Each structure stands twice: as structure tokens, then as C-alpha cells.
Amino acid sequence: MNPYDLGDLYVITVDADVRELRAADHLLLELAAELTLPEGAFGCTHLVRGERPRVVLSFATASEETARRLTGKGYEVTAGAPDGVGRAVVYPGAAALTGTVTVAELLSASAIDRVTVLGSAAEPPPDQRVVTRNHVRPQWQDGELVLTLMPAVGGVLVPFEVPDPTPCCADH
16 A cells, blocks of 8 residues: 555665665665656655664655666665655655745645645745745655745745754754
8 A cells, every 4th residue: 555645656665774864865865866766756764763763765656667676786675665654855846946935836846735834723825935945855644745844034934854954962
């Protein structure tokens, strides 16, 4: 069963034993470029908890060929997604979400279904400006790709996830 409800796309999970989200993003983007994924493909990260915490990747592609190619590269590949709440890194329209866009442009140019704003029950107006910081990572929620935004200086919104987070205890 495909938790992403992506129609005919084939979903696989890749466990590369990555422990950090930034490293997982980098690997996912690297693999997506190498594999020349088809139009409409998705690449997500998923946090795995338990005895061996790590970040695994999932790809939704047009065929099983991607799974064979990744297995051939030595990665542990399984069919299906590890869960239904992946954080999308590669998705239709992601490359267009750079600079400042409106909420309407963000929704019409990408696979993102809706946006939410921290601290607000209402959706932002379509003409609300969003400074993307060239780092837009929506997450699957109940079969929808949802981007969480937060208010920023100047009356704009920014994605909740920052591109270069300060490591914990960086000032110690």
C-alpha cells in the first residue's frame, strides 16, 4: 500500500545508515541526480527511532528499475515507504521554489497541497509573501503534502525548517 497516494508510482525505502538529516538530504539529492528520476518523482526523508535511530530515504518513481540500481550500488532497499509522514526533499516543482513567492505561486508551482502557519488556525491569504530561503521541505500529512510556515520580520512567512540550523550547544 502506498501511503503517499501517488497513483502508479512505485515507492521504495533506502537505508544508507545515515544519522543526520542534513547528510540524508545531501545523499537524497545526490542519488536523485545520479538516477535521473522521472518527472513527478518524489524523494523523502524519514526519521527511524528505536534501537538504531537513523534517517532513511524513500523514492516514489515510475518503475522498479530505481530499486535495482540502488541495490546494485550496495544500499539496503525495500519495497514501500517506511511510514506515511515523509519529509519531501525532491518533489514536482521544488526547483521553482526559490527567492520570494506568494502562497498562491507556491501552491500552483509545486506538488504542495496546502500550507499552515505556526500559531494560526487560518490559512494565509494567497497573496501572502513567502521567503523560501531556497529550502522548502513539506511533509506528508494524511495523504497531503503540507508546508509549515512561520511569521518572520517584515510581515513575510518563511518555512519552519531552516536550511542551516545551528548545532545544539554551538556556543559552549
